[in-house]
Amino acid sequence: MTEFPAIHRVVTGHDAEGRAVISQNGPLPTVIPLASIPGTVFHEVWATLQTPVPVGNEADPTLGPLTLPPPANGTRIRFVDIPPDTEDFLQTGAAKMGAAFSEIGDKGASTVTATSPHPLMHRTESVDYGIVISGEMTLVLDEGEVALKPGSVVIQRGTNHAWANRSGAMCRMLFVLIDGTYAPEIALTAQAD
Numbered sequence: 001m002t003e004f005p006a007i008h009r010v011v012t013g014h015d016a017e018g019r020a021v022i023s024q025n026g027p028l029p030t031v032i033p034l035a036s037i038p039g040t041v042f043h044e045v046w047a048t049l050q051t052p053v054p055v056g057n058e059a060d061p062t063l064g065p066l067t068l069p070p071p072a073n074g075t076r077i078r079f080v081d082i083p084p085d086t087e088d089f090l091q092t093g094a095a096k097m098g099a100a101f102s103e104i105g106d107k108g109a110s111t112v113t114a115t116s117p118h119p120l121m122h123r124t125e126s127v128d129y130g131i132v133i134s135g136e137m138t139l140v141l142d143e144g145e146v147a148l149k150p151g152s153v154v155i156q157r158g159t160n161h162a163w164a165n166r167s168g169a170m171c172r173m174l175f176v177l178i179d180g181t182y183a184p185e186i187a188l189t190a191q192a193d
Helices: 087-103 184-192
Strands: 008-014 020-027 031-033 041-048 075-082 126-134 137-141 145-148 153-157 161-164 171-179
Touching: 008 041
Parallel strands: none
Antiparallel strands: 008 020, 031 041, 041 075, 075 171, 126 153, 126 171, 137 145, 137 161
């Protein structure tokens, strides 16, 4: 499988005199391969914990347990390396999704059922920007799907979806997640899922 380069993160801050300085410069401290979905790796870049966000020299918000959704009133940015779907995963993956989504801190996000179009079907109460960096991906929804290539950007607005890698090669995507609240017209369907 394709090995992607490590993510290099630069975090700025301020010194005691208020001058701009480099606070951190190097690899990400939180890179987590998923045991439940071998080959999938989460690269946690940063998170904000509220809006408006305090701008200062706060501690690194990526340290600690892996969590899928953004913090309440906050944001999250991460890269995810996604391996190709295998026949075994497509046939037996649905049974492993409770464990997989528990591993990423949001068991309730999994919406997979016996009739789901893909084992990774899930939904979060957020607006997510998903950008294909390298490789190919297919966005799968309840109704329809779209093939994605490097430079494709998906604006995911709290919909039930999955990322299907049908390319036979690794894919790296960048995600920016923004905490949200379901609009009243879709809130009932969100509860039904």
